[in-house]
Amino acid sequence: MNEELTEEEKEALKHIALKLETFEKHRGNLIPILQMVQNNLAYLPSEALKIVAQHLGIIESEVYGVATFYNQFRFHPPGKYPVKVCLGTACHVKAGDIILENFERKLEISDGETTPDREFSIERVACVGCCALAPVAIIDETVHGHMAPSKVEGLILRIKLQEEIEEREKKKNEPGQS
Amino acid sequence: MMLKLRVDNQEIEAREGKTLLQACLDNQIYVPNLCYLEDMESPSASCRMCFVEIEGTPQPVPSCTVQVKNDMVVKTDTPAVRQLQRTALRLLLSVHDVDCKNCHANKKCELQNIAKFLKVGLKPKRLERYLKETLIDETHPFLIHYPNRCVLCGKCVHICRGKHGESVLTFARRGFDTIISTYSATDESSLTCGDCDTCVKACPVGALAVKESS
Known part of the structure; x- marks a missing residue:
């Protein structure tokens, strides 16, 4: 939860502070407020938890306690390429947890976190509906079936290379355009 | 009225x-318990320790949720x-870092007492041991928390809320x-703790301690 806020997020936070005023200062409003914040920011940074606690007049740790209980709230910004590793029944039987572990090790973050450059984030999901392909991982929107630990590094590398190529193309085109 | x-x-x-439960304890009839405090309006009954059998009730019930x-007619040792x-108790011990020698609660620990009372070994063999990654949480300016010693009874949360209106612990x-977390309670000035150590005293095990420097 120690990521720096981007400029856009700081703006969004100001917007959220204004929107908070439309909510009655009642502790029963905590969850609707947290949902509103996440709708605006895509996650709950500690700065946001602070202003929510101030608005409702409750202690910050209580907001944190409630927010961490629910799966729907996240505390790290979603990465540009979200990695979702399936741990549903079939994938669990086919050792999906080892796939998860491999992603965690290669990206040096754990489940629920985001890399510091905000490129990748890892999430565990429960069944994506293609159990015949177990174990399954979804990167961005692409489903990768029959995952194996040895495929993990290649997938990450491929995305990174793709990014580099795109960037180079962009640079090549830029001087031509001007 | 006396009943x-x-x-x-x-x-x-x-x-x-x-x-x-209170009636039994007041009359020197020991019923194991971890999460019960006398002033609780609605006990959470979360430790699952204080079961008793009451005549007319088909199954054992947690005695902290029953009024006399x-x-x-009650039996506490069926x-x-x-x-x-x-x-x-075995489930609690399976997620407990059993290292009594290095724990400040050694010999005044409720878990040890209950284990002795129920004749259960401190290291149950049948269950897999599951410990949390964080061994010591020192983010709070005055408190040290050992997540793997904590039995999640919630006494500290309850007692802190009772004393300060809202609970630093959650x-x-x-x-x-x-x-049990204090989240971002790292700013000393905003804390109500002062020299209050009620939560540390309430802990039935050795999960909370006051930092020595403070």
């Missing part, structure tokens, strides 16, 4: 409105009760990952 009831073939008296009634208690996360 009369029978616990383990012993006649005892208790004031109306008292919980059965006249002519109640096989069904003991089995429930032993299982609950439950966070869910399931096996549940911890």
Whole structure:
């Protein structure tokens, strides 16, 4: 939860502070407020938890306690390429947890976190509906079936290379355009 | 009004409105318990330790959730009760960092007492050991928390809220990952703690301690 806020997020936070005023200062409003914040920011940074606690007049740790209980709230910004590793029944039987572990090790973050450059984030999901392909991982929107630990590094590398190529193309085109 | 009831073939008296657990404890009948405090309005009954059998009730019930009634007949040591208690204790111990020698609560620990009382070894063999990654949480300016010693009874949360209106300590996360957290209470000036150590004293095990420097 120690990521720096981007400029856009700081703006969004100001917007959220204004929107908070439309909510009655009642502790029963905590969850609707947290949902509103996440709708605006895509996650709950500690700065946001602070202003929510101030608005409702409750202690910050209580907001944190409630927010961490629910799966729907996240505390790290979603990465540009979200990695979702399936741990549903079939994938669990086919050792999906080892796939998860491999992603965690290669990206040096754990489940629920985001890399510091905000490129990748890892999430565990429960069944994506293609159990015949177990174990399954979804990167961005692409489903990768029959995952194996040895495929993990290649997938990450491929995305990174793709990014580099795109960037180079962009640079090549830029001087031509001007 | 004083009510009369029978616990383990012993006649005892208790004031109306008292919980059965409190009545037993007041009359020197020990019922294992971890999460109960006398002033609780609605006990959470989360430790699953204080089971007793009441005549007329088909199954054992946690005695902290039952109010005493006249002519109640209660048994605290039936096989069904003991089995429930032993299982609950073994489950607690399976997520407990059993390292009593290096724990400041050694010999005044409720877990040790209950284990002795129920004749359960501190290192149950049948269950897998599951410990949390964080061994020591020192983010709070005055408190040290040991997540793997914590039994999640919630006494500290309850007692802090009772004393300060709101609780610095809170439950966070869910399931096996549940911890007691102070979250971002790192700013000394905004803390109500001062030299209050009620939560540390309330802890039935050695999960909380005051930092030595403060």
